[in-house]
Amino acid sequence: MNNGNIAIEGGSNGTDEESIPEGIVLNEHAQVCLQQLLRVWLGFERDLSKVPLLRRIDLGTYTAEDHQVFLRNIRQQVIEGSRWITRTASSFDRNHGEIRSTIISHAVDEHRDYEMLEKDYVASGGVLEDILAMEKNIGSEALHGFLMHQSSQPNPIDLLGAMWIIEGLGEKMATSWSERIQELTGLGEDSTRFMAYHGHNDSEHMERFYATLDSVCVNDIATKRIVKTAKVVARLYRLQLEEMEHDLN
Amino acid sequence: MSVYITSTGRFLPGPAIPVDEVEKVLGAVHGKPSSLRVQIQKANKIQTRHYAIDEQQQTTHSNTEMAAKAAEECLDRAFVGREKVGMLAVASTQGDLPAPGMASMVQAELDLPEIEILTTHGICSSSIMALKAAWNSMRLDEHEAALVLSSELASRLLKKQRYEAATTSTFAAKRIDFSTEFLRWMLSDGAGALLLQNKPAPKGLSLRIDWIRGFSHAHALPTCMSVGSAGRPEDTRTWQDYDTYAEAEQDGALLLRQDVRLLDNLMRMGVDGYLRLVEEGVSKPGDVDHFLCHYSSHHFRNKILEMLNKAGVGIPEEKWWTNLYTRGNTGCASLFIMLDEFLRTDEISVNEGDRVLCFVPESGRFNTTYLHFTVVSQ
Numbered sequence: 001m002n003n004g005n006i007a008i009e010g011g012s013n014g015t016d017e018e019s020i021p022e023g024i025v026l027n028e029h030a031q032v033c034l035q036q037l038l039r040v041w042l043g044f045e046r047d048l049s050k051v052p053l054l055r056r057i058d059l060g061t062y063t064a065e066d067h068q069v070f071l072r073n074i075r076q077q078v079i080e081g082s083r084w085i086t087r088t089a090s091s092f093d094r095n096h097g098e099i100r101s102t103i104i105s106h107a108v109d110e111h112r113d114y115e116m117l118e119k120d121y122v123a124s125g126g127v128l129e130d131i132l133a134m135e136k137n138i139g140s141e142a143l144h145g146f147l148m149h150q151s152s153q154p155n156p157i158d159l160l161g162a163m164w165i166i167e168g169l170g171e172k173m174a175t176s177w178s179e180r181i182q183e184l185t186g187l188g189e190d191s192t193r194f195m196a197y198h199g200h201n202d203s204e205h206m207e208r209f210y211a212t213l214d215s216v217c218v219n220d221i222a223t224k225r226i227v228k229t230a231k232v233v234a235r236l237y238r239l240q241l242e243e244m245e246h247d248l249n
Numbered sequence: 250m251s252v253y254i255t256s257t258g259r260f261l262p263g264p265a266i267p268v269d270e271v272e273k274v275l276g277a278v279h280g281k282p283s284s285l286r287v288q289i290q291k292a293n294k295i296q297t298r299h300y301a302i303d304e305q306q307q308t309t310h311s312n313t314e315m316a317a318k319a320a321e322e323c324l325d326r327a328f329v330g331r332e333k334v335g336m337l338a339v340a341s342t343q344g345d346l347p348a349p350g351m352a353s354m355v356q357a358e359l360d361l362p363e364i365e366i367l368t369t370h371g372i373c374s375s376s377i378m379a380l381k382a383a384w385n386s387m388r389l390d391e392h393e394a395a396l397v398l399s400s401e402l403a404s405r406l407l408k409k410q411r412y413e414a415a416t417t418s419t420f421a422a423k424r425i426d427f428s429t430e431f432l433r434w435m436l437s438d439g440a441g442a443l444l445l446q447n448k449p450a451p452k453g454l455s456l457r458i459d460w461i462r463g464f465s466h467a468h469a470l471p472t473c474m475s476v477g478s479a480g481r482p483e484d485t486r487t488w489q490d491y492d493t494y495a496e497a498e499q500d501g502a503l504l505l506r507q508d509v510r511l512l513d514n515l516m517r518m519g520v521d522g523y524l525r526l527v528e529e530g531v532s533k534p535g536d537v538d539h540f541l542c543h544y545s546s547h548h549f550r551n552k553i554l555e556m557l558n559k560a561g562v563g564i565p566e567e568k569w570w571t572n573l574y575t576r577g578n579t580g581c582a583s584l585f586i587m588l589d590e591f592l593r594t595d596e597i598s599v600n601e602g603d604r605v606l607c608f609v610p611e612s613g614r615f616n617t618t619y620l621h622f623t624v625v626s627q
Contacts (some may be wrong), residue, residue, distance in 0.1 A: 026559070026560075026561065028561070031560050031561035032561075033561075034559060034560040034561075035524050035527065035560045035561070035562060036524075036528070037522075038520065038524055038560060039521055039524050039525065039528070042517050042518070042520065042521040043521065043525075045517065046466060046469050046470060046514065046517070046518065046521075049469050049470050049471065049514075050469050055471070058470075058471050058510075060482050061482050061483070135556060153542060176513075181508070184597065185268055187418045210559070
């Protein structure tokens with residue numbers, strides 16, 4: 001599964017053993033939902049090119065300093081990420097035991113990813129104290145506020161839309177950005193470990209995603225909720241990225 | 250009012266050139282064989298192609314002549330006199346002259362008196378722009394018949410002399426410059442013609458035009474395929490900003506470039522546009538009998554299928570048809586050359602009532618175009 005990320009060359013990203021068979025056929029509502037999620041993702045991904053910092057990756061002018069700005073700004077979201085994910089798990093009732101297990105294990109996988117990110121920052125030439133002192137940027141505040149709110153609702157299946165966008169970006173960082181950033185900046189592998197590792201893990205998450213989508217997206221209302229949340233998260237995530245160069249500190 | 254493609258024609262210059270002979274025609278730069286040729290040719294899987302230059306890199310047919318030859322074949326096959334043709338729309342990435350528009354030159358070559366002309370400028374999708382404009386004119390009942398031509402003479406941009414003259418370019422500076430070589434082993438020459446009429450041909454198959462749509466993403470994405478800049482992000486000059494054209498050439502500003510890293514965006518946007526048409530109810534995947542795709546790399550294809558199949562809107566592989574691998578990637582001419590052969594080939598069965606979906610993506614700055622026809626006979 002490549003989550004809308006079409007590679008010209010190279011094979012599939014998902015080489016791990018998969019518990020969900022490759023050929024899972026989604027129910028009709030889940031198929032329509034996936035069509036719409038694909039469009040939300042493709043629009044989000046395209047518009048990343050409009051974010052000045054990220055456009056420099058496309059144009060080949062991204063610098064080590066840009067990379068530090070990126071890491072400094074993304075850390076808060078990574079820390080807060082495990083909070084809304086665990087809250088999401090606790091908001092599912094006993095009728096959603098399977099999805100709750102999936103979410104809990106996902107949170108366990110990622111909840112200390114920010115430590116890796118801090119090491120990357122130092123390897124990129126940044127000072128540890130600077131990244132530790134960095135507070136959420138304006139977009140991160142909005143994104144986190146929305147996610148915490150949604151995850152506090154009963155049975156928040158719409159957050160699958162949030163995971164779709166955030167996981168998708170994780171995979172994109174790994175497949176499209178991490179090596180390119182090393183090439184452009186001259187930084188070593190140790191400066192993009194968070195990006196590379198995050199993507200690696202995400203391909204497995206995508207398999208679980210499809211299975212979960214199939215189980216919860218069983219009517220039009222569910223489709224609408226999931227897609228709407230994906231759209232909000234895509235917009236707020238981009239806001240977070242746009243705000244990166246407006247350092248608050 | 251319904252409008253029909255009632256006749257088609259094509260012109261492919263010279264003999265079919267197999268992969269191993271391509272470099273003989275385009276020439277080995279400084280006498281040294283390219284280290285990227287085999288790799289790029291393997292990736293695009295094109296087996297044979299045509300060039301309007303000979304092995305001394307001298308032009309054998311002008312772009313205007315090729316367009317006119319395709320038009321002649323199309324008109325010769327038509328059940329309508331050429332005097333009924335009220336509009337001539339011509340598409341090319343680069344006409345023989347920067348000015349005037351290529352349609353003027355082709356009109357003169359064809360000796361079509363006092364017709365309305367249109368030249369569209371772009372890359373692969375320029376032919377779709379020409380077709381849509383001609384279709385719209387027909388729908389306004391302004392003409393009984395319109396001729397739409399697309400022609401490409403890319404080899405003049407790709408011959409060895411262009412690269413040898415670019416002495417201060419990225420091509421000269423790098424041991425391997427993928428961006429300037431990629432299209433060298435991809436593109437070739439040819440022309441296609443379509444005749445539009447307000448009724449189907451009295452014999453044989455016609456294509457009713459159901460809809461043509463396009464979505465361009467230049468507002469968000471950087472330039473991916475271009476001629477006219479030196480290919481350095483920090484240098485914003487275009488070829489006309491240099492003191493002399495000689496300096497522009499030397500700096501590589503006249504080389505054809507493809508930023509391969511950005512190419513993924515083309516298929517992403519292609520999928521997005523397709524899903525948009527599905528969402529709007531315009532395109533109904535289950536109803537498609539034939540899918541004709543102007544596609545430059547076989548590699549993309551499986552990836553697209555994978556994604557769309559998962560979402561239940563994939564088009565089964567047996568419905569895909571292309572002649573790209575035998576006629577070459579002729580840029581904006583490709584789809585017309587494909588349609589011409591599609592209506593004549595024995596490889597597949599094309600019948601009245603069949604629905605044909607076509608997709609022409611342009612990597613220039615990411616324009617994706619979609620067309621839908623229904624096969625009819627009177």
